[in-house]
Amino acid sequence: MKKKLRSTDWFGKDDKMGFVHRSWLRNQGYPDDYFRGRPVIGICNTWSELTPCNAHLRDFAEVVKKGVLEAGGFPLEFPVSSLGETIMRPSTMLFRNLASMDTEEAIRANPLDGIVLLTGCDKTTPSTLMGACSVDLPTIVVPGGPMLNGRFKGECLGSGSFNWMVKEKMLVENYTPEDILEAEIGVARSAGHCMTMGTASSMACMVEALGLTLPGAAAIPAVDSRKKLMAQLSGRRIVEMVKEDLKLSRILVREAFENAIMVNAAVGGSTNFIIHLLAIAGRIGVNLKLDEFDHIGSKIPLLLNLKPSGKYLMEDFFYAGGLPVIIKELHQYLYNEVITVNGKMIGENNTKAACYNTDVIASIDKPLQENAGIAVLRGNLCEEGSIIKPSAASKELMKHRGPAVVFETMEDYHARIDEPDLHIDENSVIVLKNVGPVGYPGMPEVGNVDLPEKLLRKGVKDMIRISDGRMSGTAAGTVILHVSPESAVGGTLALVKNGDIIELDVEKRKLHLDISEEELQKRKAEWTPPEPVASRGYVKIYIDHVQQAHLGADFDNLRGGSGADVTRDLH
Secondary structure, three states: OOOOOOOHHHHOOOOHHHHHHHHHHHHHOOOHHHHOOOOEEEEEEOOOOOOHHHOOHHHHHHHHHHHHHHOOOEEEEEEOOOOOOOOOOOOOHHHHHHHHHHHHHHHHHOOOOEEEEEEOOOOHHHHHHHHHHHHOOOEEEEEOOEOOOEEEOOEEEOOOHHHHHHHHHHHOOOOOHHHHHHHHHHOOOOOOEOOOOOHHHHHHHHHHHOOOOOOOOOOOOOOOHHHHHHHHHHHHHHHHHHHHOOOHHHHOOHHHHHHHHHHHHHHOOOOHHHHHHHHHHHHHOOOOOHHHHHHHHOOOOEOEOEOOOOOEOHHHHHHHOOHHHHHHHOOOOOOOOOEOOOOOEHHHHOOOOOOOOOOOEOOOOOOOEOOOOOEEEEEOOEEEEEEEOHHHOOHHHOEEEEEEEEEOOHHHHHHHOOOOOOOOOOOOEEEEOOOOOOOOOOOOOOOOOOOOHHHHHOOOOOOEEEEOOOOOOOOOOOEEEOOOOOHHHOOHHHHOOOOOEEEEEOOOOEEEEOOOHHHHHHHHHHOOOOOOOOOOHHHHHHHHHEOOHHHOOOEOOOOOOOOOOOOOOOO
């Protein structure tokens, strides 16, 4: 028996409401057969001129529509909040949950049978996917694709990664203002998102590893004609997914999440992957824990030689064979029988993948690094956990004891970090407080703060930095992130004082504040919480409902889903 389309409740009735729903849409010239049995496909577009990485998605929507029409569907494009990582203040992470709510309610409230998510910039992928998971309709993701390699004085330049070196380049390598301007013009020279393995690229790899894109979609550059081909084929495929009732909940099983963790380790993916995958799992009902990112991913070898953990960029990754090669190399580790959006198993999809450049993609027998992935640290400084990305850290700092240099806020850091008389050297541990989900609010990407000018001039390249904030996937360094509980809610990080000795031992997964338990309890008793940063509006809602980093920083009242049913009509 053919399954009744969800959109039939809007368009298939010959009563007053059927008349209302159809007649107003007809003002756009749709013929009668569009309303009679065609699957209605919602194209969820995160296009915005305020989101540079997604500015080409308006054109992509037309390509997807072509595919939907060819397969007998009825495409209807709709906008949702678009989060421009390079533009929005104080952090797009503050608005990820808002965009997910926008996506969820837009899907549920409208006559849609299947969904195409057009994504690109960092938070546009997890936010739309979180929202879609809470409705659970057939859904396919079309990643917008990375930019072409940046160019500067004849060399490749990574958008994002160069940002974190500007201070050092000007102070140490004597870059002139003209040099910086030339780099600024050449670093982002085409449509698309950052072409390093930053968060945007990590999210594209994540959705392909989860089985939510057609095979090979993640690495295709935004301006490559094959990206438009993939978009058109995705438009065709979503119509078939509706007919097969291939919902997100059938694809996003626990094994798919474990596959994504392993793939993220192998590509040297962003630490932001953790906080987004935890939130997605919470929406679809998979009980994923922070420690599993370590247990599952930390024994996976690094196979991709890509900035910031290597030297190449996403364009090179695509020419070398793309993510299918990584998935094929990981065959012995992955759950290969997990179904994907094309109806086939993930192992089956990637059996014919071929590597065309072994300097970009290493083999499982000769990896770039053993035991990559993310390390989850525990100790009295992070009772609910913290994380570090070993592939982007300095080996000599992976075991270290040093005195804390404490900055209470981001403003405090900016005011004092370059003071000549600041008591800090390369053995010190920079501690940055109040940049967590509640404290900032929104948990910005400030964990990899610049080193002091006087140490940069001495040639110091890295120091241990600890915070309850995040770090851009484009950045590198021995940076400990996502300290939970955060300082603003009374976590131990709030109690650290200048000169306290902090011990890091990544091999033992230890992060310890070396003070007595009595002193720790005394400081807790004396601690007073900071004043809330907002008293109204969305930011107040965020502060009141956001969960801690180890839970994915989703809202406590958004975990799970409400499904696709809407029982009440508008008249």
